Amino acid sequence: MFDLTGKVAIVTGGNGGIGLGMARGLAGAGARVVVAARNAKKSAAAVRELGSGALAIEVDVSDESSVKALMRDAVAQCGRLDILVNNAGINIRKPPHALSLAEWRQVIDTNLTSAYLCSHAAHPQLQRSGGGKIINIGSMMSIFGAAYAPAYAASKGGIVQFTKACAAAWAADNIQVNAILPGWIDTDLTRNARDQVAGLHDSVLRRTPAARWGVIDDFRGIAVFLAGAASPFITGAAITVDGGYSIQG
Ligand code: NDP
Numbered sequence: 001m002f003d004l005t006g007k008v009a010i011v012t013g014g015n016g017g018i019g020l021g022m023a024r025g026l027a028g029a030g031a032r033v034v035v036a037a038r039n040a041k042k043s044a045a046a047v048r049e050l051g052s053g054a055l056a057i058e059v060d061v062s063d064e065s066s067v068k069a070l071m072r073d074a075v076a077q078c079g080r081l082d083i084l085v086n087n088a089g090i091n092i093r094k095p096p097h098a099l100s101l102a103e104w105r106q107v108i109d110t111n112l113t114s115a116y117l118c119s120h121a122a123h124p125q126l127q128r129s130g131g132g133k134i135i136n137i138g139s140m141m142s143i144f145g146a147a148y149a150p151a152y153a154a155s156k157g158g159i160v161q162f163t164k165a166c167a168a169a170w171a172a173d174n175i176q177v178n179a180i181l182p183g184w185i186d187t188d189l190t191r192n193a194r195d196q197v198a199g200l201h202d203s204v205l206r207r208t209p210a211a212r213w214g215v216i217d218d219f220r221g222i223a224v225f226l227a228g229a230a231s232p233f234i235t236g237a238a239i240t241v242d243g244g245y246s247i248q249g
Contacts, residue, residue, distance in 0.1 A: 001230045005030035008078040009227060010070070012061050012118060013088035015042040017187035018137065018219050020049075022085055025220030026227055027052040034074045036061070037088065061088045061114035062106075071121040081125035083227045086115040087137045089155075091189060093196050096150040104151045111155035112162070119166055123175070131174025133227045136163050138181040138238060143246055148197060160238045167236030176235040178226050183242025185214035210243030 009026045013019035014035040023033045027050040035043045035056045043056035055077060059070040075081055089111045092103045115136050126132030141153040142160045160179050167177040184190060184204040190213075194201050204213060222241055225231055240246050 002224050002228055003030055004083075004224065004228050007031045007082040007227070008034065008074070008080050009083035009085065010034040010036050010074055010081065010118070010122070011085040011087060012036045012059070012114065014085070015039060015046040015056070017189060018182060018185055018216055019085065019087040020046055021216030021219035022087065022135070022223035023050055023054070024217065025223040026083065026085075027054055028220065029224045029228065031083065031227070032078055034070075034078065036070055036074075061086075061118060062109035064117055067114070067117040067121050070118075071125065075125055080129050081122060081132065082129050083133045083135070084118055084122045084126070085135045085137070085223065085227075086118050086159075087135075088114055089137065089189070091149060091152045091193070093148040093152075093193065094150075095147050099150055107151035108155050108158075111152065112158045115159060115162055119162075119177075123170065123173075126170075126175050127173050132176075133231075134163075134166060134175065134177040135223065135226050136177070136179045138163075138179045140181060140183055140242065140246060142179070142181050142238065163238065164236045171235060176226075176231060178231075178234060178236070179238040180219070180222055180226070181238055181240045181242065181246070182219070183208060183214055183240065183245040185216065185218070187216065204245070207248070208243045208245045209248065212243065214241070214243060 009031045011023045014023040015037040032053040047054045060066045139156040142156040163179040
């Protein structure tokens with residue numbers, strides 16, 4: 001039920017942070033993982049660590065032709081596609097009145113339009129495989145807002161609704177589409193946040209019943225679960241992985 005031998009997975013942003021955590025889970029369960037990100041050096045290190053035939057393909061997920069090339073090259077090198085993880089993401093921390101249109105577009109394109117581009121390009125390949133799995137990464141900002149994250153919150157709210165639309169559209173193709181909503185996880189992204197948002201580190205600890213920040217290996221299990229035969233009737237869901245952060249105010 002948790003064996004992914006013979007399956008091919010693309011993980012955008014799989015060269016670090018939560019993406020690497022999920023890639024570790026998928027590779028550990030036997031999948032061949034395509035690490036899809038911009039930084040070739042970081043991706044090469046991830047591929048070395050993952051083993052199991054993992055490979056790196058450079059991509060800018062906000063660019064349509066780059067995403068099309070990713071899909072073409074992944075299928076040319078691996079022969080098929082079964083799993084897509086739309087994980088790549090960024091944040092620009094400013095209140096709405098200080099955020100420029102270019103910054104708004106950069107965040108929306110990287111976090112939300114990317115999921116459309118990758119899913120759209122992956123769909124025919126998943127159909128060809130007889131079905132598949134798409135895992136989109138939302139956030140606590142899919143649920144809550146924050147003064148310093150207008151574009152980020154809009155993109156992550158959008159991810160949940162996009163997940164539901166794709167789940168409904170592609171159920172007949174035996175493609176299950178789900179979202180994971182991480183709580184506060186220790187990665188490069190949140191190391192910056194802790195520098196920029198006063199008191200963030202302690203307020204997360206106070207609010208999280210598990211009384212710790214998440215680590216990237218907290219995402220190994222959920223990735224395997226949503227990517228394989230254990231979750232055939234779960235689709236359109238948004239599953240929190242947050243140590244309980246979202247269950248209490
Ligand atoms: P990291 O900064 O560690 O990782 C972000 C990843 O995205 C990197 O691998 C980066 O690779 C990749 N990436 C960014 N822009 C692009 C692009 N244009 N094209 C291709 N790849 C890109 O952050 P996290 O691991 O924390 O974040 C991963 C996801 O989890 C994001 O969607 C984030 O919003 C979400 N998330 C994180 C939380 C946290 O607490 N950490 C909480 C909730 C959600 P490269 O630079 O090589 O391109």
